[in-house]
Amino acid sequence: MTTPPRVTIKDVAARAGVSKGAVSLAFNHKPGLSDATRDRIFEAARELGWAPNLAARSLSSRRVDVVGLAICRPAKLLGLEPFYMEFISGVESVLTEHSCSLLLRLVRTVEEEVGLQDSWWRGKQISGSILVDFRADDPRVAAVDRLGMPVVAVGHPSLTGGLTSVWTDDATAVTEAVRYLAALGHRRVARVGGAAALGHTAIRTAAFDEAARVLELAGAWQVATDFSGDAGARATRSLLTAAPADRPTAIVYDNDIMAVAGLSVASEMGLSVPGDVSLLAWDDSQLCRLTHPTLSAMSHDVHGFGADVARTLFGVITGDGAGSHPVPTPVLTPRGSTAPPRG
Amino acid sequence: MTTPPRVTIKDVAARAGVSKGAVSLAFNHKPGLSDATRDRIFEAARELGWAPNLAARSLSSRRVDVVGLAICRPAKLLGLEPFYMEFISGVESVLTEHSCSLLLRLVRTVEEEVGLQDSWWRGKQISGSILVDFRADDPRVAAVDRLGMPVVAVGHPSLTGGLTSVWTDDATAVTEAVRYLAALGHRRVARVGGAAALGHTAIRTAAFDEAARVLELAGAWQVATDFSGDAGARATRSLLTAAPADRPTAIVYDNDIMAVAGLSVASEMGLSVPGDVSLLAWDDSQLCRLTHPTLSAMSHDVHGFGADVARTLFGVITGDGAGSHPVPTPVLTPRGSTAPPRG
DNA sequence: GCAGTTGCCTATACCGGTTTAGGAGTGCGC
DNA sequence: GCGCACTCCTAAACCGGTATAGGCAACTGC
Numbered sequence: 001m002t003t004p005p006r007v008t009i010k011d012v013a014a015r016a017g018v019s020k021g022a023v024s025l026a027f028n029h030k031p032g033l034s035d036a037t038r039d040r041i042f043e044a045a046r047e048l049g050w051a052p053n054l055a056a057r058s059l060s061s062r063r064v065d066v067v068g069l070a071i072c073r074p075a076k077l078l079g080l081e082p083f084y085m086e087f088i089s090g091v092e093s094v095l096t097e098h099s100c101s102l103l104l105r106l107v108r109t110v111e112e113e114v115g116l117q118d119s120w121w122r123g124k125q126i127s128g129s130i131l132v133d134f135r136a137d138d139p140r141v142a143a144v145d146r147l148g149m150p151v152v153a154v155g156h157p158s159l160t161g162g163l164t165s166v167w168t169d170d171a172t173a174v175t176e177a178v179r180y181l182a183a184l185g186h187r188r189v190a191r192v193g194g195a196a197a198l199g200h201t202a203i204r205t206a207a208f209d210e211a212a213r214v215l216e217l218a219g220a221w222q223v224a225t226d227f228s229g230d231a232g233a234r235a236t237r238s239l240l241t242a243a244p245a246d247r248p249t250a251i252v253y254d255n256d257i258m259a260v261a262g263l264s265v266a267s268e269m270g271l272s273v274p275g276d277v278s279l280l281a282w283d284d285s286q287l288c289r290l291t292h293p294t295l296s297a298m299s300h301d302v303h304g305f306g307a308d309v310a311r312t313l314f315g316v317i318t319g320d321g322a323g324s325h326p327v328p329t330p331v332l333t334p335r336g337s338t339a340p341p342r343g
Numbered sequence: 344m345t346t347p348p349r350v351t352i353k354d355v356a357a358r359a360g361v362s363k364g365a366v367s368l369a370f371n372h373k374p375g376l377s378d379a380t381r382d383r384i385f386e387a388a389r390e391l392g393w394a395p396n397l398a399a400r401s402l403s404s405r406r407v408d409v410v411g412l413a414i415c416r417p418a419k420l421l422g423l424e425p426f427y428m429e430f431i432s433g434v435e436s437v438l439t440e441h442s443c444s445l446l447l448r449l450v451r452t453v454e455e456e457v458g459l460q461d462s463w464w465r466g467k468q469i470s471g472s473i474l475v476d477f478r479a480d481d482p483r484v485a486a487v488d489r490l491g492m493p494v495v496a497v498g499h500p501s502l503t504g505g506l507t508s509v510w511t512d513d514a515t516a517v518t519e520a521v522r523y524l525a526a527l528g529h530r531r532v533a534r535v536g537g538a539a540a541l542g543h544t545a546i547r548t549a550a551f552d553e554a555a556r557v558l559e560l561a562g563a564w565q566v567a568t569d570f571s572g573d574a575g576a577r578a579t580r581s582l583l584t585a586a587p588a589d590r591p592t593a594i595v596y597d598n599d600i601m602a603v604a605g606l607s608v609a610s611e612m613g614l615s616v617p618g619d620v621s622l623l624a625w626d627d628s629q630l631c632r633l634t635h636p637t638l639s640a641m642s643h644d645v646h647g648f649g650a651d652v653a654r655t656l657f658g659v660i661t662g663d664g665a666g667s668h669p670v671p672t673p674v675l676t677p678r679g680s681t682a683p684p685r686g
Numbered sequence: 687g688c689a690g691t692t693g694c695c696t697a698t699a700c701c702g703g704t705t706t707a708g709g710a711g712t713g714c715g716c
Numbered sequence: 717g718c719g720c721a722c723t724c725c726t727a728a729a730c731c732g733g734t735a736t737a738g739g740c741a742a743c744t745g746c
Contacts, residue, residue, distance in 0.1 A: 008732055019696045024734055032694065051465035055402040056733035060701045064398065066446075075432030075646060079425040080629050089418030092449045101468075103409075104447045106435045122394035124702095125444075229633040257633070260603075264635035286423050290572040290600070292607035303418060351702055362726045367704055377724065399702035403731045467732095 007048045016044035027052055058124065065100040067313060068120050068129040070113045075106060077228050080257050082285035083302055090306020091130065098314060110135070114143045121149045128152075128317045130309055134159040134199045152313040157324055159199035164316050165324040166309050170200050171207035173298050173330040174252070177280055178211035180332050181250040185340040186278065188219035190248035192235045192258050196224035204254065221248060225258065232258025236265040240277065249341035250278040256287045259295050263337065274339035284333055293336030300330040350391045359387035370395055401467065408443040410656060411463050411472040413456045418449060420571050423600050425628035426645055433649020434473065441657060453478070457486045464492045471495075471660045473652055477502040477542040495656040500667055502542035507659050508667040509652045513543050514550035516641050516673040517595070520623055521554035523675050524593040528683040529621065531562035533591035535578045535601050539567035547597065564591060568601065575601025579608040583620065592684035593621040599630045602638050606680065617682035627676055636679030643673040 013020045018037060025033050026041040033041075045051075058064040069091070071084060078084060088102070095102055103126055107113045117140070120126045127150065131140055134155035141161035144151050153160035156167045174191075181189050191208050194201045205222055212220030221239060225231035232253060240247055253259035259281030266273050273279055273293055281288050284299030305327050315322020356363045361380060368376050369384040376384075388394075401407040412434070414427060421427060431445070438445055446469055450456045460483070463469045470493065474483055477498035484504035487494050496503035499510045517534075524532050534551050537544045548565055555563035564582060568574035575596060583590055596602035602624030609616050616622055616636055624631050627642030648670050658665020 010732080020733075021697080021735085022695060025695090028734085034694065037694080049465065051462055053402070053732050054466040054468050055398045055407070056701090056731070058398040058701095059396070059402050059703080059732080060734040062701070062734095075429065075436075076629065078432060079427075079429035079645070081428075082422040084422075085424075085428060086418065086422035088447070089421060089449050092447075093418075096448075101446050101448060103444050104431070104435075105439075105444060106432050119394055122392065123397040125397050229629050233633065257630075260630075261633040264633055267635040286419065286572050287600075287603075290576065290604040290607055292610040302422075353702080363703075364705080364727080365725065368725090371704085375724065380724080396702050399731090400704075401731095402702080402733080403704040405704095405731070 007050045009050070009052065012041065012045045012048055012050050015048060016041045062124070064124060064127050065098065066103050066126045067095065067100060067310075068103045068105070068117065068126040069132070070105045070107050070116055070129075072107045072110055072113055072133055073227070077226065078106065080229065081227065082256060082287060083283055086285065086302040087132075087306040087309075090303035090308075091310040092306075093303070094307045094310035094314070110139055114139055117149065118143060118147065121147050128313050130154065130313060131160075131163070135197045136199055136202065138199070150313065150316040152309050152316060152322075154309055155199055156203055158203075164312060164322055166305075166312050167324075167326050168200075168300060168305070169326050169329040170203045174204045174207040175211045176329075176332055177252050177298055178208060178215065178217075180334075181252070181278065181280065181338070182215045182217065184250075184278070184338065186248075186250040187217055187341075188246075188248045189217055189250045189252070190219075190221040190223070190239050191252045192232055192239075192254060192262065193222055193224050194227045194254040201254065208252075219246070219248060225254075227255055227258065229257045229261040232261035233265050236262035237269070240266065240269055240271060248277065250280065250338070252280045252282070254282050256281045256283050256285050256295070256297065259297070259337075260287060260291055263291055263293075263295065273337050275342055278338040278341070280332075280338055282330070284330075288333075288335065291337075296335045296338040297333050298330040299333040300328065350393045352393070352395065355384065355388045355391055355393045358391060359384045405467070407467060407470050408441065409446050409469045410438065410443060410653075411446045411448070411460065411469040412475070413448045413450050413459050413472075415450045415453055415456055415476055416570070420569065421449065423572065424570065425599060425630060426626055429628070429645040430475075430649040430652075433646035433651075434653040435649075436646070437650045437653035437657070453482055457482050460492065461486060461490065464490050471656050473497065473656060474503075474506070478540050479542055479545065481542070493656065493659040495652050495659060495665075497652055498542055499546055501546075507655060507665055509648075509655050510667075510669050511543075511643060511648070512669050512672040513546045517547045517550040518554045519672075519675055520595050520641055521551060521558065521560075523677075524595070524621065524623065524681070525558045525560065527593075527621070527681065529591075529593040530560055530684075531589075531591045532560055532593045532595070533562075533564040533566070533582050534595045535575055535582075535597060535605065536565055536567050537570045537597040544597065551595075562589070562591060568597075570598055570601065572600045572604040575604035576608050579605035580612070583609065583612055583614060587619075591620065593623065593681070595623045595625070597625050599624045599626050599628050599638070599640065602640070602680075603630060603634055606634055606636075606638065616680050618685055621681040621684070623675075623681055625673070627673075631676075631678065634680075639678045639681040640676050641673040642676040643671065 009020050009023050013023045023041050026038050129151045131151050132154045153163040153165045157165050223235045262279055271277055281295040281297035284297035288295035288297045308327055312322045352363050352366050356366045366384050369381050472494045474494050475497045496506040496508040500508050566578045605622055614620055624638040624640035627640035631638035631640045651670055655665045
């Protein structure tokens, strides 16, 4: 175990024959140095293998290049949910451009998240945060207001208080989904929704009811789940056990996993998809093209969503005109799992 | 936009009527303070809403409570791969106990990762790192040696140089998988492997060949992919288009996604699973229980794996006896997708 | 030829904690 | 009454950067 060299800015300055300040200027690409000196400094730093100590830098410059993201869902579900990794990769793609890092934490409850964001912010560990999975009367709104921390809330403005928000128009998307199924001729439609506590679930639920009313569907069921495949399977099984004349002929799911599970339940029950029942997934990850039949889905660009959120966060942090805005509404991508009902 | 209060240790000290040092002692739970003073300090901090500035802390105490993790796979694949999120959640579960955070970054190449780890470490941003997805002659081994950075390498010791490693015994697992299929009566077996560049893929490939040799199988095919569902589907299609007497009667996949894709290809080709062909997945995420038939799989505790890795990293960082060790070998979990071959 | 500007660089005071050496008060033994 | 140990606390020197005021030439304009 050799003792590490501990090379600091002073060593670099000495080696290059300049002052600490000069090295600082060079490494922050600020004007006031001749090209020759600049080169000499970089050369010295390279030889010594020096990189600025970020703790020291953020202490004196009072800025950090880190943003936070806390996700509050059971670990088991997260692994399966393609949404998050794709979202994160979108966020990352923008952070990287700004040489900014992502501090990630999985939490169990919103309260825990509030505590975490609080200590991240007060500990000056992050320069801002991305808030996801809003619920009604979300405690994070007040907490963030109190802290004055820059954030972007991923969720409909009706849920996110006055926070800068980026959201998908779930109501319109649900309406489009139901309209499409109705246009195919379906009169009995069900929806297997996500966690009831989440705000966007409530929005989708209301939109579904409204669409069913407007379209005068003969039957419209909704059931809440925890987003897991198991729950999706259970819900599907329960929906499809009704007598053929009473059961739904089409089911909309709130994510891809549950739709995959639903597909397998239908097959297990000897029902053909889309012959006996049409299935419509949500998010449209690659998974939807891996099943047989392939899954029709409400499709959106999750990677781009994440990137947009990150860009907006930078806007909030720097203070220039970052406004709340929706991202493009998910569009229907018909594949093999939807068709007109039999008969 | 109200100007933030900027409360520091000095304010807390003043309010509690003590020195900065006393506040520091209190917040680090060190001895040398009366209970009364301690209480007064915490009370003052609470009233002012103060939390120590972590940059300042790590600058003077030269320790940070952050560990790094860079993942080098195309974003599109990551989203679908249940492995990582589960792994991360396992890592997190241990980090949280130590109030340590995870710095996550998705990178495109190993070279990029080397640069990243380098700047993380030299910038004193992390106290150690988790290295995954080793390949033959991995440049990270030398880089980490040079830096003297504490790491845990997730990969077989044959790949990770002298680095402290935690690994799954892929060779044994592959052998068990092949043995099981052979025991069922399969004589023509294929394997749809992962990225050829990855070390563990090579290990599995070699083990598969060896097992096929020992068991004197009549046919043993292997094909490398990029882990994506599409690639898995293509590989499966190509394997199954041979004449019935020549094609494999069982296929082992290197992850769950490709197995799901394979299942759908079989169904699309009118082949029954497991009647015409047996399918065996790898990792055993929840996905394996969502298909019809359910997927037999080589199953392991990915969450526990991540937790083990994190614990080992703490051992390396603190210097106490953290040794390389394997985690439990994946075990075969038979479900509905494997059976004796027809006839 | 002299003030004014400009370009390049240094000295030094921070940032907000931790960590030392040491001081003030108390209790104890003798 | 004095030395000694012990408890509780303070003052001040760090940590490794950034920011800022200012110094010194050389060049400009007139």
